[in-house]
Amino acid sequence: MEILNTNLLHPRQRVGEHMQRWQEAGGGEALRIAVRNPASVLASIKDADLRGLGGSGFPVWRKWEAVANETADPDKYLVCNGNEDEPGTFKDRLLLEETPHQIIEGALLAALACGISRIVFYINPDLTRSLAALKAALAQWQDGELLKLASDALGKTIRMELVPGSSHYIGGEETAAMEWIEGRLSGGEKFPFPRGKPPYPAQCGIYGCPTLINNIETLAHIPAIVRNGADWFRKQGIGRGAGTKLYSLSGDVLHPGVYELPMGTTLRDLIFVHGGGLLSGKPLKAVFTGGPSNTLLTPDDLDVNLDFESLRERGGSLGTGAMIVVSDGTGMVKRVAEYARFFAHSSCGQCPSCKTGTATISRLLDRIDTGRGTTADLATLETLCRMLPGSGRCHLVNGVVHLLDSSFLHFRHEYQQALK
Structure with missing residues (x-):
């Protein structure tokens, strides 16, 4: 796994490092x-223009x-x-394995800024190395000087807990996590x-608390x-990033992995400079951006800056920052059908439109991909995209x-070819 080191992964740690x-x-x-001025933390985050990096890009401040x-709740x-x-996303597990103390410090800084006394680390249970690293790190913070400093500055004891998740994809949604x-x-x-x-959640979250x-x-x-x-942080980016x-x-790609790069790095640089280009020198066909739940980019988008605003202007989204590269020769209908199957399986079934809608999309895509589809199936998929x-x-x-x-927009001809 390739890592370019700038500031997120520095200082680097290994599992169990003291x-x-x-x-x-x-x-x-x-x-x-x-701890000398907790209110200044929120102001710094606002000036830095830090965005939520779990997929939304919502301003953190x-x-x-x-x-x-919120002041009513104790x-x-x-x-x-x-x-x-999500398929193609593996950045958080690297952070948890490499630098768990940095994440704990970040959580305590957020707690000081917002008056929070209960911190819950909610981790995918399948990330066993991440869980082990974080558990070991948390044990080193308990009864330590830094945690006491934070508690004294807040005026109440800060409690930190580790809660393994549910092994369900939907469990990453914030209210599902609660x-x-x-x-x-x-x-x-x-x-x-x-x-x-x-x-x-800010008004009524866990047990009704902010x-x-x-x-x-x-x-x-x-x-x-x-x-x-904040100025230092902003200058790390490129353009509007x-x-x-x-x-x-x-x-x-020749060199898959996690790359820490300036926000706003172009897709071309990510794939061909840092990723080493495509396997066997094949031409680029498409890129699933932010994981498969977002829009596709094509070779026409190679010079787009990978930041929230630039991708939004193209009707896309940066999402988690996952970039799944597809080379020429790969069938897009088959790839889309595979991802649709994942989401249909991941639906919790609570909302009928989601449960039946994702299942229907998956079934129709499988029919088209295997040569059993009809023009009516394609029309039904288009109707579902509107509904x-x-x-x-x-x-x-x-x-x-x-x-x-997005696949209809860029690769409709492959659907029509599959129908023949």
């Missing part, structure tokens, strides 16, 4: 700065401010969301059904911003539609 080594390399400095302004919660499970965590904290277990919104939910990569950026300043981004590069968006409690069904719509 906290002292991390501190000697500068770890904990941001927390010592923040807005979530933080909403939770910070407890507030922070959920550190590490339920990474549902699962509530069951585990009370000694039971609930299926991670997404909840309707509003109310939003709850902040941030992705692991998002939290990993916080210490560097507090330590070096701020900071750095972990791009998960996979598929038909289904926004019909579920979460965004799973929207992701399937984005994938399908």
Whole structure:
């Protein structure tokens, strides 16, 4: 796995490395700065223009401010969301394995900024190395000086807990995560059904308390911003991008892996400079951006900047930063059918439109891919793309539609060829 080191993965750690080594390399400095003026942390995050890196790209400071302004409840919660499970996305597991102390420090900085006393690390249970590294790191923080400093600055004891997730893809959705965590904290277990919104987690989250939910990569950026300043962070990016981004590069490339690069790096540089180009020197056909639940990019998009605004202008999304590269010669109908099958299997079944819609899409795509499809099947898929968006409690069904719509836009001729 290739890693380009800038600031997220520095200082690097290995599983079981002692906290002292991390501190000697500068770890904990941001927390010592923040305890003197906790309110300054939120201001720094706002000035830095840090976005949510779990897929939404939502400005982090807005979530933080909403939770910070809630004062009625005695407890507030922070959920550190590490339920990474989408095909092609493997950045958070690397952070958890390599630098768990940095993530813990980022979580404590968020807690200080928002008045949070309960921190829950919610991790995909299949990431066994990540769980082991984080568990060992948390044990080193308990009863330590830095945790006491943070608790004293907050004025109440900060409790940190590790909760393995449910092994369900849908469990990464923020309200589904809260549902699962509530069951585990009370000694039971609930299926991670997404909840309707509003109310939003900032107002009514875990046990009805204000709850902040941030992705692991998002939290990993916080210490560097507090330590070096918002201007420093913004200058790390290219164009309209701020900071750095972990791009998960996979598929038909010579050097797949995780690359930490300036936010706004072009697709061309990611694939051909850092990824070494395509296997066997084949031409590029397409790229699934942000995992398969987003839109496709084509060779015409090679010079697009991989940041939230630039991709949004092209009708796409950066998502998690996963880039699944497809070379010429790969059938797109088959690939789309495979991903649609994954999402149909992952639907929790709570919303009829999602349960039946994703299953129908998957079934029709399989028919077309195997030469049994009809023009009526293709027409039905197009109708579902118009009907289904926004019909579920979460965004799973929207992701399937984005994938399908984008494949129609760029590769409709392959669907028509499959029908023949």
